Amino acid sequence: DQQVKQNSPSLSVQEGRISILNCDYTNSMFDYFLWYKKYPAEGPTFLISISSIKDKNEDGRFTVFLNKSAKHLSLHIVPSQPGDSAVYFCAATGTSGTYKYIFGTGTRLKVLA
Amino acid sequence: ETGVTQSPTHLIKTRGQQVTLRCSSQSGHNTVSWYQQALGQGPQFIFQYYREEENGRGNFPPRFSGLQFPNYSSELNVNALELDDSALYLCASSLRGFETQYFGPGTRLLVL
Numbered sequence: 001d002q003q004v005k006q007n008s009p010s011l012s013v014q015e016g017r018i019s020i021l022n023c024d025y026t027n028s029m030f031d032y033f034l035w036y037k038k039y040p041a042e043g044p045t046f047l048i049s050i051s052s053i054k055d056k057n058e059d060g061r062f063t064v065f066l067n068k069s070a071k072h073l074s075l076h077i078v079p080s081q082p083g084d085s086a087v088y089f090c091a092a093t094g095t096s097g098t099y100k101y102i103f104g105t106g107t108r109l110k111v112l113a
Numbered sequence: 114e115t116g117v118t119q120s121p122t123h124l125i126k127t128r129g130q131q132v133t134l135r136c137s138s139q140s141g142h143n144t145v146s147w148y149q150q151a152l153g154q155g156p157q158f159i160f161q162y163y164r165e166e167e168n169g170r171g172n173f174p175p176r177f178s179g180l181q182f183p184n185y186s187s188e189l190n191v192n193a194l195e196l197d198d199s200a201l202y203l204c205a206s207s208l209r210g211f212e213t214q215y216f217g218p219g220t221r222l223l224v225l
Contacts (some may be wrong), residue, residue, distance in 0.1 A: 006155075012139050024139045032212045034212075034213065041126070043117070043119075043217050043219050044156070044203070044216045045216070046213055046214075046215060046216075049213060054197075062202075087144070089156070091155075093212060095212055098168055098169025098214055099144075099146075099214070100146065100158040100216065101148075101156070101158060101205075102158070103155030103156045104155050105153070105154055105155045106155055
């Protein structure tokens with residue numbers, strides 16, 4: 001049973017446009033969500049996070065939106081740059097007990113120059 | 114500030130052998146988590162260590178075991194290796210009570 005789903009395996013976007021990556025979850029006990037970026041041969045790099053008490057968090061070009069009723073979160077990158085090309089993972093955790101992350105399967109973003 | 118480091122970067126073993134992977138946590142972090150990432154999948158939680166004790170375990174058999182040392186570094190041991198154990202093994206460190214985990218570059222294990 002996959003508790004965190006990223007239904008788009010890949011996404012291509014023109015440089016300068018908006019990239020929107022989506023993530024759905026099923027476990028209502030999740031209350032903290034994160035996005036990581038991963039380049040080949042490197043570990044995941046933390047991008048941005050959001051607590052369930054908020055519905056939006058912004059950091060520079062990156063914004064994460066959380067819709068708790070729909071159990072859906074999205075990552076917006078504006079404007080997209082060629083260096084953003086990577087695999088993006090969303091992760092979810094419950095903050096009581098072990099902070100184990102449940103990851104989605106990733107979305108490969110390609111930003112075209 | 115030193116980030117999370119892992120060793121070795123690559124490893125080739127044969128089925129039935131045992132392997133030990135090592136992780137040094139980021140400066141100031143006291144919690145270490147281990148994940149297995151198979152090709153085309155997201156990382157899967159193996160276990161977490163805090164204060165040298167296992168603090169949560171994912172759906173992995175007992176032949177996956179670990180240690181955390183007083184300096185918060187950690188080891189992942191896998192006994193009786195199987196072909197399906199071939200994967201990228203990621204270590205992540207964090208400060209207990211803070212939710213964000215920071216990952217190392219991983220160890221790529223190939224079991225033949």
